[in-house]
Amino acid sequence: MRGVDDLADEVMKIGFACTRCGACCTEVSGDSNLVIVSPAEVRAVAGAAGIPADEVADPFPEYLDGEDGRRFTFDWCLRREGGRCRFLGDGRCRVYAARPWICRTYPFMLDGDRLIVSECPGLGRPIGREAAVALARALLDRQKAEAREEAGIRAVMEAVPVPSGSVAVIDSEGVWVVHG
Template identity: 60%
Template sequence: MLGVDDVADRIESVGFRCRRCGACCRRVAEDSNLVIVSPAEVRAIMAATGMAWDEVAEPYPDFIDAGNGGEYTLAWCIRRTTKACIFLREGRCSVYAHRPWICRTYPFMLVDDELRVSECSGLGMPLSPPGARDAAADLCGRQAAEAAEEAGIRAVYRRATVPPGKRAVIDSEGVKVLHG
């Protein structure tokens, strides 16, 4: 795993400044604004907004056959309309202080020791060393949080049972059967 300083150097060499255009929150192609979130992130948004779980999150759209007439998926996503994230209001994020890791670190992502960069109009803009370090710290935090969530999902999955004929989400907290 890369350290914060290594990631900061890479981010600074790419350059980035958020232009606050909201393009990353809008749907420009199928699942282009799909934001995968952990149960902890959903709960943080719930606490900040007073919204219920199913108002904040929806199951990841790809389901797997459980072999008993049931289906499951392994992640949650922020709810979206046909046009954008539900938290994009008047061109701004209405849960900015509580936004998920993926939003906080966009357009960057760490895959093992590789920095991946998504398309964004803010790329190439000058970024100060402290700004790059802050972005790198968030990115390393995201990588650690995602690894912990994946380990939790694996542990739950080993003993998980999806009820026959039902749809469920298996996450680090357990098997959540979907209703409706």
């Protein structure tokens, strides 16, 4: 696993400062703003927005086909309305304090020890050491949270069958039939 300082050094070399353009919260190209969220993140966003959890997210839109008419996908994506995240209001995030890991760390993500950088107009702008360290910590925490969620999904898959003929979401807390 990468160290915080080493990762912060790399972020500083690349440079990043959010321009508040909102592009990462808007579908600018096919599925560009799909924000995958765990059940815990769904609850956090629901709490911040003051809405029921079942109005926060939709099933991740790539399904796998199983036997006996089973179809399933893993985890959820923040709901979009007209291609925009439903929590984007007047160019600002309405659930900023509770925004998911993907939003906290965009345009960066870790693939193992490799830092992946997505398109963003904020890249190349100077970033201070403190902000780079905070971003590096968030990236490492995100990686741990994603590993926990993946392990949870694997455990659910071993323990809970998707009912025959159903379309379901499998997350770390269970199997949720979305169409019977």
